[in-house]
Amino acid sequence: MTLMYRRWAATAASAAAAAAVVVVGAATAAAPAGAQVLPVLRDGRLNLFDWTLLPDVSDEWRTLDLNKWRNLNPRWLGRAPSVFKASNSRVRNRRLRLISRRDRRFIYPDNPPSMPAEPRVYANWTTAFVESRSLVQYGYFQVRAQPGTGVISSSFWMSWNTPTDWTEIDVFEMSGGAAGGPGPGFPFGIFMNMHVFRRTGTDFTPATTLSQPGNYFHRAKLSARFHTYACDWDSEAIIWLFNGRPIREMPNVYHQQALAVKVDSETMPNWFGLPPPSWRFHIFYINYLRVWSRTPKGATGRAGGGRGAGGATVTAPVGANAPAAISPYALQRAPMPGSVEVAGLGEPVPRSGWAFFSGGGPVSRSITYIGPVAV
Template sequence: MAAATRGPRAMRAAAALLAAAAAVAAVGGTASAVLPLLRDGRRRAYVWSPIDEMSDEWLGFDANKWRDTNPRWFGRAPSVFKAENVRVRRGKLQLKSRRDIRYEYPPNPPGMPVEPRVYGNWTTSFVESRNLATYGFFQTKAKPGDGVISSSFWASWNTPTDWTEIDVFELGGGAPGGPGPGFPFIMFMNMHVFRRTGTNFTPSTVLSQPGNYVYSEPLANNYHVYGLDWDESSIVWYFNGRPVRSTENVYHQQALAFKFDSETMPNWFGLPEPTWRSATFKINYIRAWSREEVDTAGRAHRSVPRTVPATGEAAISPYALQRAPMPNSPEVAGLAEPVPRGGWSSLPKNGVRAVGRTLSYFGPVVV
């Protein structure tokens, strides 16, 4: 009896392996085999075309698509980006943040005293696309690190004439305090204009348009699907296939690089405890599509631009901010007290005060 059933079982196992192999081959590191997760009915109105240059299933790290550190920015002090913290394991992109007291941190910016050191104690991670995209639907399945250090998915590009940014999410997976139920429950979304041809915005007069979505449990508990639908007229943010924020697109027509990173946010999420060791931001995939509208007769209209190589980039000082400033952060209003270990709610009302000095070297610098 055992010998008689071994053949069919082997055949079923082989069929399962072939099906799995076909599924992997169909995805093949691109979005070609799948459509966006959408639960508002909008998918039926479009013809979707994958943008392979901006998509990855993380079967390995493709250095032709991504860079694993930022050549134009050390990172948000006191942490710095470290390429060795970026790895692909078990089909996931993993961005590690860690206490790293032996790392050779950069010196203080020119014009500052040698001590105390601005950078130190923590190394973080950064991944950036080597192509720029103008419009499209961008979706990622991710799980933030369960720590004070941020986990973010965002898009920006900085040139002498234009610098805009769209934050799909910024998460403080294990940060103490925060509004409402607290930082671990909140998906922060934002739009920034630092400089834009034809406007009066400059890095010293930044336009920021924040928004947030509060989930029912800490976001670091599970993987969730986050999306951005961006075209010339509107920008829509998605969480698990449902729109959670939408706005008119007035200024964001610039081609942008898409990025995942972790940063210390001393004046927002606070700094880790001295005993804290590490946390890992995990990304299951990133998928991107351009789309064409379809009328009732089934005819497609308006082809959306796809991607261009990231060429002609400005030379940026590694001490520049290179990232949207946080509310009441040193980049905006002078150095404020870091968030206390227990969050702002742990302090008496008279225990919060601003420190009256500025850190001009944090400003964006185009050279």
């Protein structure tokens, strides 16, 4: 817990005692009539704020509403060698299911003109993608999810790509089946990141990307059960939470752009690896996706001042359906293993410093690093 969170927890102690009865992020029970659904937040701040659920970027997944969500990315085919497939995103039993599969019958797209005909870039696997049709600037973003058990990723993130601005916040990228990786291994790791690919007033470009990754390791495999994952993003800071408790905090220097909310699965050849020939499919389950605006108790308008007072409140979601809002950058492709593009890149995650795990089980630990990352 950060010092900032300790201050908030102390301030909230008396407020918590007088709090009204609420339903906190439960996916297995319906909220009583008139009850307000609130975030899972166990640091004492819950009762310091008024919370407003934003329906344009939230869903309980009774169905996949294509007026609210896209099930394909109009700007991106998928991370090679996999391709996003619309029918791999579906709702069943009030859960969003993002399916990744070996898909021999799928007609894979041709390589882009800049790529040689062989080896084929897109092949073998189809994955799933869901993106909000509205953009939102700031908020408290939360899912209750269970990542897939294979090496293909399960991710919850926000981004938007325009000719002048392209930023991204990764709430998590996880791999339930990749045996390697840093520390106790990928199945235990929550991988968080902040990217700046383009930003008005800066020199960042896709060739000089700013990446600020951080990792948290749980005591058990994350794919074994549902957990709650969240991100508190405002004008001053970005905080990541796991089961309602903060696991990382970073100052917000560049991430003021309105972003789309996304969940997806991708092949990560240079990070998690590719599925073996025997692999067939896995499912990334999401019970709900909820986004709130928050305002300090008793405030009459937009919050100001420091984070202790709440920082800037969320802006109302804005539509992103018009062609002008769709970025012209149609292809964002991951470099393939052994390609010239990744020659000389260091490991994206440090693998040293974990010798004390020998003979014992993995323990929860957060580390932060800044290093080269193949995006």
